[in-house]
Amino acid sequence: MNRSRIIWRVIIVCIIFIVTYTIVKTLFLRSPNNKQQPSIVEHQDTVPTPVANGVKRDTATTIDTSSYHASLQHLVHETPSEKWPVKTENPLPGSLLPEHRIVAFYGNLYTTQMGILGKKPTDSMLQQLAAEKEKWALADSTMPVIPALHYIAVTAQSSPGKDGKYRMRMPESEIKKVLQLADSINAIVFLDVQPGLSFLQDELPLLEKYLAHPNVHLGIDPEYSMKNRKPPCTTIGTFDAEDINYAISWLASIVAQYNLPPKILVVHRFTQGMVTNYKNIQLQPTVQVVMNMDGFGSVAKKKASYKYWIEGEPVQFTGFKLFYKNDIEYGDHMMEPAEVLALYPQPVYIQYQ
Numbered sequence: 001m002n003r004s005r006i007i008w009r010v011i012i013v014c015i016i017f018i019v020t021y022t023i024v025k026t027l028f029l030r031s032p033n034n035k036q037q038p039s040i041v042e043h044q045d046t047v048p049t050p051v052a053n054g055v056k057r058d059t060a061t062t063i064d065t066s067s068y069h070a071s072l073q074h075l076v077h078e079t080p081s082e083k084w085p086v087k088t089e090n091p092l093p094g095s096l097l098p099e100h101r102i103v104a105f106y107g108n109l110y111t112t113q114m115g116i117l118g119k120k121p122t123d124s125m126l127q128q129l130a131a132e133k134e135k136w137a138l139a140d141s142t143m144p145v146i147p148a149l150h151y152i153a154v155t156a157q158s159s160p161g162k163d164g165k166y167r168m169r170m171p172e173s174e175i176k177k178v179l180q181l182a183d184s185i186n187a188i189v190f191l192d193v194q195p196g197l198s199f200l201q202d203e204l205p206l207l208e209k210y211l212a213h214p215n216v217h218l219g220i221d222p223e224y225s226m227k228n229r230k231p232p233c234t235t236i237g238t239f240d241a242e243d244i245n246y247a248i249s250w251l252a253s254i255v256a257q258y259n260l261p262p263k264i265l266v267v268h269r270f271t272q273g274m275v276t277n278y279k280n281i282q283l284q285p286t287v288q289v290v291m292n293m294d295g296f297g298s299v300a301k302k303k304a305s306y307k308y309w310i311e312g313e314p315v316q317f318t319g320f321k322l323f324y325k326n327d328i329e330y331g332d333h334m335m336e337p338a339e340v341l342a343l344y345p346q347p348v349y350i351q352y353q
Contacts, residue, residue, distance in 0.1 A: 065090050071098040074142060075346045083314045084345045089285050094214075094261025096146065096188075097288045097317050097348050102264075103133050104148035104190060106321070106353045108155060109174055115353040116324060117149060117178075126185055132352060139337035140346075147187040150266070150351060151178040153210075154203050156194035156224035156232035166232055167196030167224075169203075175210060188215045190266060194224035196232050200243055204250050211251070212258045219266040219292075220247055222274040238273055241280035248287045255286040262286045266319060266349060270295030270305045278313045290349045292319030298331035299339070306343055319349030326353075 072085040075098055085098075096102070105125065107115025116125060129147055137145045153170045160166050175191070182189045191210060193203050200220060210216050222239035224232045244267055251263040265287055269275050275291075283289060291313075293306040302320075310318050320340050327334040340347060 063091055063093060063095070067099060071143070075348065077344060077346070079344075084311070086314050086316050088283055088316060091288070092262050092285055095288060096262075096264060097290075099143065100146050100348070101136060101140065101143045102146045102148050102188070102349045103129070103136050104150040104349065104351045105129050105132075106150040106152075106192075106351050108152045108170070109177060110170075114152060114155070117151060122181065126181070129187075130185070136337050136350065140341055143348075147185055148190060149178050149182050149187055150190040150192060150219060151175070152194060153191040153207060154193040154195065154198075156196045156221075158231060158233060160197075160231075165196050165198040166226065167194060167198050167203075169206065179210070179213075179216070182215065188217060190217045190219045190264075192219035192221060192266075194221045194232070195226075195237075196224055197226050197229060200225075200246055200250075204247065208254065211254050211263070212260070214260050217264040217266070218247065218251060219268070220244070221268045223268060223270075223294075236271060236274060239267070239275055241275075241277040241282075244275070244289075245280070245282050248282065248284055248289065251287045252284045262288055264288045264290060264349075266290045266292050266351075267315075268292050268294040268321075269309055272309055275309075275313070278315060281315050283316055289316040290319045291315050291317070292321060292349060292351060293347075294319075294321035294351065294353075296321075296323040296326035296330055299333070299335055301331070302327070302335070303343070311344060317349065318343075318345055318347045319351060320347040321351040321353060323353050 068091060073080065076084045091097070105115070105117045107117030107119065109118045112119040116128070119125070120128065133145045133147050153175055155168050155170070157166050157168050161168065178189060191207055193200065193207075195203055204218070207218075211218060220239065222237050225237040225239050225243070226232055226235075227238055228235060247265055251265055254260065255263055263286065267275065267289065269291055270293055281289070291310050293302065293310045295302060295305045306318075306320065320343065322334050322340075324334060340350065
């Protein structure tokens with residue numbers, strides 16, 4: 001009889017322990033210190049709280065490597081070469097490339113002269129982006145299309161400004177407008193930097209609060225990186241691999257600090273001199289690099305720039321810019337999706353200006 005009582009007491013103690021543990025665990029998970037990373041919708045005025053030391057990103061979701069390699073083969077028309085596809089580690093969970101194609105509208109909301117993003121009224125512009133997205137989805141049904149707004153957050157200027165850097169930083173109110181527009185159509189955002197006589201090391205940290213959100217990515221433009229200390233637009237600027245490596249490392253640190261999926265870095269290029277020592281560019285698993293051919297003109301000229309400076313000097317993924325105005329004024333027509341998809345390798349990032 002005493003033995004039965006002891007057994008029942010043990011059972012009751014176990015039940016009490018389990019119930020107590022469950023209650024404590026529930027209260028812990030609801031604690032403010034255990035909130036998930038904010039989405040882009042929140043548009044915080046302050047930087048999200050960094051992840052504590054030792055906490056790693058959730059890697060429970062695994063990448064379908066067969067799908068990844070099939071996508072790489074698709075981009076090279078099932079005809080791999082010595083250079084393409086670029087051999088890298090398998091992508092991490094949350095990576096957008098190469099299994100998606102991004103179609104972006106580029107510009108600045110202050111002016112109609114820098115691209116389609118600021119040229120049209122908002123509703124009309126978003127409708128046009130949706131139409132372009134549909135065109136690309138029809139042209140290549142194997143790759144889901146993601147819309148994007150590529151906003152110039154630091155613009156090169158013809159005047160030196162108060163600090164003599166020949167660049168203007170966009171105010172937070174303007175950047176937030178772009179983030180809200182992107183939210184309204186479930187798009188991603190690229191914040192673009194034209195350094196002028198400044199440096200990436202001085203400009204990128206000021207964008208941290210925006211890049212700390214999972215749907216915000218980065219673009220950098222060597223055309224307006226004036227290492228020769230001349231005003232922008234008087235000559236074409238340049239980035240060395242060292243500059244690009246800084247951007248990659250900075251983005252990688254953002255991914256690690258805020259427990260984010262991999263970022264995308266778009267580097268613009270249309271001449272050899274715009275990027276030097278490309279072989280020294282050091283890729284990192286948490287940053288996917290797109291070399292974007294952003295020259296305008298005739299179809300033949302654009303194809304040549306792509307062949308020599310994008311295909312010929314491989315980094316990781318490729319992009320291609322289409323100009324609604326300049327490709328027609330300085331060429332014969334703006335290329336259609338089918339023409340762009342015939343390039344080797346196929347671009348995964350398409351930008352309209």
